[in-house]
Amino acid sequence: MLHSKDSRVRRLAHPSICMMIVIFLFALCASMLAACTGGGPAAGSSAPPAEGGSSAAAEGGTEGGIVIYVGTVLFDQSLDPVKGAMSWGYSCISSALLKVAPDSTYVGDMAESWEPSADALTYTYTLKEGLKFSDGSDLTAEDVVFTYETIRDNQAENGQVDLTRLASAEAVDDRTVRFSLSEPYSPFVDTTARIGIVPSDAYDADAFTEHPIGSGPWKVLQYDANQQIILAPNEYYYEGAPSIPQVTVVNLDENSALAAAKSGQLDVVMVDPNYVDEPVDGMHIQRLETMDIRMFGWPVQPEGEVMGQEGYEITFGNAVTSDLAVRKALAIGLDRQAIVDNAFNGVGKPAVSFTDNLVWAAPGDPADNRKEEAKALLEEAGWVDTDGDGIREKDGVDCAFNVYAAENARYLLAVAVAQDALELGVQINAISGTWDDVDRFYRTSAVVYGYGQYDPVVLKDLLYSDYYLTDAFSDAVGYDNPQVDALIDKAVSEPTQEGAVADWKQVQEVANADYPYLYLVNMEHCYFIKDGLDISLDTQIPHPHGHGVPIINNMKDWTLG
Amino acid sequence: MATRRGILFVILRMLLLLFAVSVLSFVLVAMAPIDPLVAYVGPSSTLSEEAKEEIVEHWGLSDPLPARYLAWAGNILRGDFGDSITYQRPVADVIRERFLLSFVLMMLAWGLSGVLGFFLGIASGIRGGSVFDRAVKVFCLVLQSAPAFWIGLLVLSFFAVRLGWFPIGMAVPMGKLAADVTVADRIHHLVLPVLTLTVVSIGKITLYTRQKLVETMGSDFILFARARGETQGQIIRRHAIRNIALPAVTVQFASFSELFGGMTLAETVFAWPGVGSAMTAAALNGDVPLLLGTALIGALFVFFGNLIANVLYGVLDPRVREGGGYA
Numbered sequence: 007m008l009h010s011k012d013s014r015v016r017r018l019a020h021p022s023i024c025m026m027i028v029i030f031l032f033a034l035c036a037s038m039l040a041a042c043t044g045g046g047p048a049a050g051s052s053a054p055p056a057e058g059g060s061s062a063a064a065e066g067g068t069e070g071g072i073v074i075y076v077g078t079v080l081f082d083q084s085l086d087p088v089k090g091a092m093s094w095g096y097s098c099i100s101s102a103l104l105k106v107a108p109d110s111t112y113v114g115d116m117a118e119s120w121e122p123s124a125d126a127l128t129y130t131y132t133l134k135e136g137l138k139f140s141d142g143s144d145l146t147a148e149d150v151v152f153t154y155e156t157i158r159d160n161q162a163e164n165g166q167v168d169l170t171r172l173a174s175a176e177a178v179d180d181r182t183v184r185f186s187l188s189e190p191y192s193p194f195v196d197t198t199a200r201i202g203i204v205p206s207d208a209y210d211a212d213a214f215t216e217h218p219i220g221s222g223p224w225k226v227l228q229y230d231a232n233q234q235i236i237l238a239p240n241e242y243y244y245e246g247a248p249s250i251p252q253v254t255v256v257n258l259d260e261n262s263a264l265a266a267a268k269s270g271q272l273d274v275v276m277v278d279p280n281y282v283d284e285p286v287d288g289m290h291i292q293r294l295e296t297m298d299i300r301m302f303g304w305p306v307q308p309e310g311e312v313m314g315q316e317g318y319e320i321t322f323g324n325a326v327t328s329d330l331a332v333r334k335a336l337a338i339g340l341d342r343q344a345i346v347d348n349a350f351n352g353v354g355k356p357a358v359s360f361t362d363n364l365v366w367a368a369p370g371d372p373a374d375n376r377k378e379e380a381k382a383l384l385e386e387a388g389w390v391d392t393d394g395d396g397i398r399e400k401d402g403v404d405c406a407f408n409v410y411a412a413e414n415a416r417y418l419l420a421v422a423v424a425q426d427a428l429e430l431g432v433q434i435n436a437i438s439g440t441w442d443d444v445d446r447f448y449r450t451s452a453v454v455y456g457y458g459q460y461d462p463v464v465l466k467d468l469l470y471s472d473y474y475l476t477d478a479f480s481d482a483v484g485y486d487n488p489q490v491d492a493l494i495d496k497a498v499s500e501p502t503q504e505g506a507v508a509d510w511k512q513v514q515e516v517a518n519a520d521y522p523y524l525y526l527v528n529m530e531h532c533y534f535i536k537d538g539l540d541i542s543l544d545t546q547i548p549h550p551h552g553h554g555v556p557i558i559n560n561m562k563d564w565t566l567g
Numbered sequence: 568m569a570t571r572r573g574i575l576f577v578i579l580r581m582l583l584l585l586f587a588v589s590v591l592s593f594v595l596v597a598m599a600p601i602d603p604l605v606a607y608v609g610p611s612s613t614l615s616e617e618a619k620e621e622i623v624e625h626w627g628l629s630d631p632l633p634a635r636y637l638a639w640a641g642n643i644l645r646g647d648f649g650d651s652i653t654y655q656r657p658v659a660d661v662i663r664e665r666f667l668l669s670f671v672l673m674m675l676a677w678g679l680s681g682v683l684g685f686f687l688g689i690a691s692g693i694r695g696g697s698v699f700d701r702a703v704k705v706f707c708l709v710l711q712s713a714p715a716f717w718i719g720l721l722v723l724s725f726f727a728v729r730l731g732w733f734p735i736g737m738a739v740p741m742g743k744l745a746a747d748v749t750v751a752d753r754i755h756h757l758v759l760p761v762l763t764l765t766v767v768s769i770g771k772i773t774l775y776t777r778q779k780l781v782e783t784m785g786s787d788f789i790l791f792a793r794a795r796g797e798t799q800g801q802i803i804r805r806h807a808i809r810n811i812a813l814p815a816v817t818v819q820f821a822s823f824s825e826l827f828g829g830m831t832l833a834e835t836v837f838a839w840p841g842v843g844s845a846m847t848a849a850a851l852n853g854d855v856p857l858l859l860g861t862a863l864i865g866a867l868f869v870f871f872g873n874l875i876a877n878v879l880y881g882v883l884d885p886r887v888r889e890g891g892g893y894a
Contacts, residue, residue, distance in 0.1 A: 071742055073741045073742055082653055082654075082848055082852065083653070083654075083655070084654065084655040084656075086655070089655050161617075161618050161621045161622070162621040162622045162624065162625030162626065163625070163655065165607045165608040165614070165622060166608070168614045168615050168618045169618075170615050170617040170618045170621070171615070212656070215654070215655055215656055227744070228744055228745060230737075230738075230739060230745070230840065231654075231661075231664060231665070231840050232665075232838065232839075232840035232844050232845070233737040233738060233739065233838060233840045234737060234739075234741060234742070236742060236744070252742060254741050254742035256736075256737065256741055256838070257736075257737070257838045258735070258736055258838050259716075259736070259835050259836045259837075259838060261716075261720060261836070262720060262723055262724075262735065262736065262836060265720070265723055265724045265727065265728045265735060266735045266736075268728045269727055269728045269731065269735050270731075271734070271735060271741065272741075441605065445605065476616075479605065
C-alpha cells in the first residue's frame with residue numbers, strides 16, 4: 007500500500023512539472039508586462055521631458071485630435087533633417103527656407119526673399135522676422151549656417167539632399183545668409199526647399215532622430231518606435247499654431263489599411279486605388295492630384311557588352327526597344343485611358359510627359375490611341391507579322407521585350423500596357439520582381455519607374471549621357487544626345503529660376519522626340535477621410551512621390567467640423 | 568565536475584553557433600543582389616557622384632567581404648553592434664527597446680499553444696477516429712499550411728473590424744501618451760497578436776500529441792492496465808501522459824525557430840514594435856548591421872530554447888539525468 011501511494015505521488019509529479027513551468031512563464035511575462043508599464047518609457051515609447059497636461063484619451067483617438075495612416079515611410083527613417091528627414095519640399099516639423107505652393111512654385115517659408123548671383127555661384131537668403139523654434143529660441147542666420155554645414159560635413163548620413171557643391175555658408179547678419187557654391191548649380195534653390203532648419207544650440211544628433219526641434223507647425227509630443235508619432239501644435243509657429251490639438255500618425259501594415267478604415271478608429275487612411283469604390287461608414291474617399299508619374303524606361307541602345315569599372319562585363323541594350331519606330335509606335339498607339347481603367351480602376355490621369363503639376367514640365371501631345379498610325383510606323387520600319395501568330399517580326403526577331411515591375415501597382419500597370427500593346431502586334435512580357443531583380447535587368451529590359459519630385463535635376467539623372475553605365479539607375483536607358491547634354495549643362499548653370507525652367511522645358515522637348523521613356527500615367531493618391539475633417543483642398547500641393555505621406559503637406563490648415 | 572564540463576561545453580557550442588550564424592548570414596546578405604547604395608538612397612535618387620561616394624565610404628560598402636566581416640565581428644566582440652542604416656541609430660538600441668515586446672508576445676503564444684495544444688491533442692487522441700478527432704486533425708492541418716500573416720489578417724478583420732472588440736494594431740492605444748497607458752491597455756493590445764501566434768503554432772503540438780497518444784493507447788501495457796480495471800482517466804493520467812510528455816516538450820521547445828518566424832509576420836500585420844518588424848524593415852532596406860544583429864538575437868533565442876529542452880529531459884526522465892547528458 008505504502009509503495010503504491012508513493013508511486014502515485016511521483017506519477018502526478020510529472021505533468022505538474024509541466025504545469026509549473028507554464029505557470030512560471032506566465033508569471034514571468036506578466037511581471038515583465040507590469041515592468042513595461044511601471045517603468046514608463048521602457049517599452050520603446052519615449053516622451054520628451056516637460057510635456058504634461060494632456061487630456062485623457064479614449065481608445066481610437068484623442069479628444070479633439072485625429073489619427074491618421076499615411077503609409078509606413080515615416081517610421082522607417084530618422085526625423086532629423088540633418089539625416090534627410092522629410093526632404094520632399096513641404097515641411098511639417100522642421101521648416102525649410104522655401105516651400106512649395108499649391109501651384110508648384112516656390113514661396114518663402116523661413117526665408118522672406120532670395121537672390122542668386124549672376125554667375126549662379128552665390129545665393130543670398132533673407133530670413134523673416136521674429137522666427138522661433140518650437141523650444142522658444144530664436145531662429146537666426148546662425149542656425150541656417152549650422153544646418154547646412156552640418157549636412158555637408160556629414161553628407162554620408164544624408165541620402166536625400168546633396169550639399170557636396172556647397173563651398174561655404176556665411177551669416178552676414180542675423181537675418182541674412184550667403185551660400186557660396188563650388189560650381190554653378192541652379193537646382194540649389196530646390197535644395198533649399200528640402201532642408202529643415204535645426205537649432206545650432208540645441209542640436210543633438212541622437213535625440214533629433216525621434217524628437218527634432220524645428221520651426222514648423224508641429225512638434226513631436228511622443229515617439230513610439232514603429233507604432234505612432236504623436237504631434238502637437240507648435241505654439242511658436244510664425245503663422246500661428248494649427249487648430250487641431252493633436253495628430254497621431256500611426257503605423258499599420260499596408261494590407262490592413264482598408265480594415266483600419268472600416269474599423270472607424272482612424273480619420274485619414276491612405277488606400278490603394280483599387281479600394282476607391284469600397285463603402286466605408288462615416289468616411290468618404292478623396293483623390294488628390296500628384297506629379298507622381300509612372301513610366302517605362304527602356305534601353306535605347308542596341309545590344310552590346312562593355313567592360314565595366316569594376317572589371318567585369320556589363321551586358322546592355324535591347325534589339326527591340328532600341329528601334330525608335332517601336333518606341334514611337336507604342337507611345338502614340340497605346341490607349342492610356344484604357345490602361346488606367348484596367349490597372350488602377352480609373353484612378354489616375356493619362357500622361358505623355360511629366361505633368362502640368364510641375365513648373366518645369368513640357369507637356370507633350372496628349373492625343374494617343376492612334377493605332378493605325380502606329381501600325382503603319384511599325385510596318386514601315388520592317389516589323390511585319392509573317393508567321394501569323396499576331397506578333398510582328400523583323401529579321402527573325404520577335405517584336406517582344408520584358409518589362410520588370412518592382413511593386414504590385416506597377417505590375418498591374420505593366421500588364422495593362424502589355425494587353426493594349428498586343429493590338430499593335432507588340433508582345434510585352436510583364437514580370438513582377440523585386441528591386442534586386444530590376445537591378446540585374448534594367449540595362450537590357452524595360453522597367454516601370456515612378457518619378458515625382460520638384461527638383462528638375464531629376465531630368466539630368468534620366469537623360470545625361472555621361473551617367474550611362476557608371477551609376478546604378480542613372481541614365482538607365484542609355485540615352486545619348488549631345489544636344490540634350492548641352493541643354494542640361496546650360497540649365498544647371500543658369501543663374502535665374504526662370505531661365506533654368508525654360509532650359510529644362512527645352513531639354514524635354516528635344517529628348518521626348520526620341521522617346522527614351524514611355525510616360526503612362528500621372529497617379530492620383532487616394533485617402534479615406536472621416537466626414538467632418540476638412541483637409542483644406544485649396545492649399546494641398548500636388549503630391550510628390552512619397553508613398554502616401556504627402557497629404558500632410560498642409561496639415562496645419564486642416565480643421566475639424 | 569561533470570556538470571562544470573557540461574556547462575563549458577554548452578558555452579563553446581553556443582559561441583560556435585553564433586560564429587556560424589554570423590558568417591552564414593553575412594555571406595547570404597552579401598550574395599543577395601541588393602545594392603546597398605540603391606537601398607540607401609532609393610532608385611530615383613538625384614545625388615551627385617561625390618555624395619554617393621561619401622556614402623559608400625562612410626558605410627564601408629566597397630570594402631571586400633572578408634574585411635567587412637572582420638571589421639564587423641571585431642566591433643561585436645567589443646560590444647558594438649554598429650549603426651542601423653534604416654533607423655540611423657545604434658543597432659543595440661533598436662533591438663533593446665524592441666526585444667521585451669517580442670519576448671512577451673512569443674512567450675505568451677508559446678505557453679498558450681503548448682498547453683492548449685497538448686490538451687487538445689489528448690482530447691483528440693483518446694477519441695481516435697471519431698468525428699471530433701477528424702475535425703481537430705483537419706483544423707490543425709489547415710492551420711499548419713496557412714501563412715501567419717493571412718491568419719493575422721483574418722483575425723484582424725473579424726475581431727477588430729467586424730466586432731470591434733480589439734484595437735487594429737500596435738502595442739499601445741493610438742494617440743495616448745505613454746504616461747497614461749495602463750496595464751489593461753497593454754493586455755487589450757496583446758490579445759490579437761497572441762491569439763494569432765497561438766493559432767499559428769498550435770497545429771504542430773496538437774497533431775504530435777495526438778499521434779503519440781494514439782500509438783501509446785494501442786500498446787500492450789495499456790491493454791494490461793485496462794485489464795486490471797483502470798478507468799480511461801486513470802490510464803491517461805498514470806501511463807499515457809508520462810509517455811507523451813517528453814516528445815511534446817521536445818516539439819514545443821524545438822518550435823522556437825518557427826515561433827520566431829511566425830512572430831516576424833504577425834508583428835508586421837499588427838504593427839507590433841518588436842524585433843520581428845525591425846528585421847522585416849532591415850531586410851527590405853538592405854540594412855546589414857540591423858539584419859545581422861537580429862539574426863544573432865534569433866539564433867541565441869532558438870539556442871536557449873533547445874538548451875532548455877535538453878535540461879528538461881533530465882527533469883522529466885531520470886534515465887537521461889543519470890546519463891548526465893546536457894548537450
